[in-house]
Amino acid sequence: MYKIRICIEVDSNNWNSDLKKSNYSTYLQTVENLKINSNENTFPVFISILDEKDAVVGQLGMLIIKTSVQYGSTLFQKLSKMASRISTRGVWLYGPIIHTENKMERIEILRMILKANNEIVDKYNLVFIEGYSAPLDISLCDNEIKEYRKDGYHSKKYVTFITDLKKPIEEIWKNVQKYTKKNVNRSAKRGVVVKELKTFEESKQVISLFQKWGKAKGIVVSDPEQQLKKFWERQNSEHEKTFLAFKEQQLVSSITVSYFNNVVIPVQVLNSYSSIARNLGGPALTWHAIKWAKEFKFAIYDITGGPLLSESDLANDKHGMSAIHYKKKWGGKQYTHHYFIKINKKSSYVIYKKLFKMLQWYHNRKGSSDDLDMD
Numbered sequence: 001m002y003k004i005r006i007c008i009e010v011d012s013n014n015w016n017s018d019l020k021k022s023n024y025s026t027y028l029q030t031v032e033n034l035k036i037n038s039n040e041n042t043f044p045v046f047i048s049i050l051d052e053k054d055a056v057v058g059q060l061g062m063l064i065i066k067t068s069v070q071y072g073s074t075l076f077q078k079l080s081k082m083a084s085r086i087s088t089r090g091v092w093l094y095g096p097i098i099h100t101e102n103k104m105e106r107i108e109i110l111r112m113i114l115k116a117n118n119e120i121v122d123k124y125n126l127v128f129i130e131g132y133s134a135p136l137d138i139s140l141c142d143n144e145i146k147e148y149r150k151d152g153y154h155s156k157k158y159v160t161f162i163t164d165l166k167k168p169i170e171e172i173w174k175n176v177q178k179y180t181k182k183n184v185n186r187s188a189k190r191g192v193v194v195k196e197l198k199t200f201e202e203s204k205q206v207i208s209l210f211q212k213w214g215k216a217k218g219i220v221v222s223d224p225e226q227q228l229k230k231f232w233e234r235q236n237s238e239h240e241k242t243f244l245a246f247k248e249q250q251l252v253s254s255i256t257v258s259y260f261n262n263v264v265i266p267v268q269v270l271n272s273y274s275s276i277a278r279n280l281g282g283p284a285l286t287w288h289a290i291k292w293a294k295e296f297k298f299a300i301y302d303i304t305g306g307p308l309l310s311e312s313d314l315a316n317d318k319h320g321m322s323a324i325h326y327k328k329k330w331g332g333k334q335y336t337h338h339y340f341i342k343i344n345k346k347s348s349y350v351i352y353k354k355l356f357k358m359l360q361w362y363h364n365r366k367g368s369s370d371d372l373d374m375d
Helices: 012-019 031-036 074-082 103-123 142-150 169-175 178-189 200-216 224-235 275-295 311-316 323-328 346-367
Strands: 003-007 042-050 056-065 089-092 128-132 154-164 192-196 240-247 250-260 263-272 300-302 333-343
Touching: 003 103, 012 031, 012 056, 031 042, 031 056, 031 224, 042 103, 056 103, 056 128, 089 103, 103 128, 103 142, 142 154, 142 333, 154 323, 169 275, 178 192, 178 275, 192 275, 200 224, 200 240, 200 250, 200 263, 224 240, 240 275, 250 275, 263 275, 275 300
Parallel strands: 089 128, 263 300
Antiparallel strands: 003 042, 042 056, 056 089, 128 333, 154 300, 154 333, 192 240, 240 250, 250 263
8 A cells, every 4th residue: 555765865845845744743854954964974865655646645864874973083083984884873853754643544654664764774784773753743652652662673752842832922931940030031131142143254153162162072073164064054044043142242152943844943052161151141042042933933842852751860860960951941841752773783783882882981071171061
């Protein structure tokens, strides 16, 4: 009944138009997002499921990634290239997108997508494949999760926090936690100025902030000119917007949000380690982005989240340092979604995880004594 179509090139207008047939599709599944994240070691693959009339009834876009990290010190970049054969993987975000609410049809379409995933694993010799379901896909049911498990996937629950932008701005503000509101108000009193990024020179400042953070972590951007070019291209697209926070004409924080299909999602937040940036710049930017999304009549602001923490994990987070703690402050409704992973080569995956932990340790150690950080 259904057919699989797998491509590395698709017409962006057609693909994105099909995505909009479901109200839970986001920028993360668009051609623009997948292609902008492509480079010599990363490329997109597009899965379409067609019915008997050749209408698209299911979609999943993913990236095939050949190296363990996108950025790294010179040493680790060399190690990453050497280790590419044990780290090649497929990654998707906020998918698949299935264009029906009929439970039986959804199961059949999902089976075809999982079959396509297996074809991709074999074709590109992937060590593993992983992805996150769309939080707004409220039709995702236990039977679909069982289909993943039957196909060899492990799953873990994640959460995000969704702000309904159809509510009055006063009600949205009322739901923000008291201390966060205090920091937003203090930011203006302390001279933090928020503005929309509009010039190429301002883009250079954002990349400079990213590079300073990276240097502190022992990370070297291999091609800063290319990074700047891609960032500026995104600012001139119809899917991204960046806001900047300045203190005494110095950039201290930035936030980049994506928007597609009436859903706004932050895709990059940069904060300097200064108390102004951490305590005032970040909150001021997040609230500004929410107000902007409301003003331009978007429906949803998905602040994103992280793994669903147990009660004991939350109790042990005495200083509120978890990402979940921060995201929760903005008063959005908690939505549960799922992380899925299927390991194709267990021994290679074990080596990959050890390498990844080593990289994390190295970067965290380098960054612990520096003045810059990125949320």
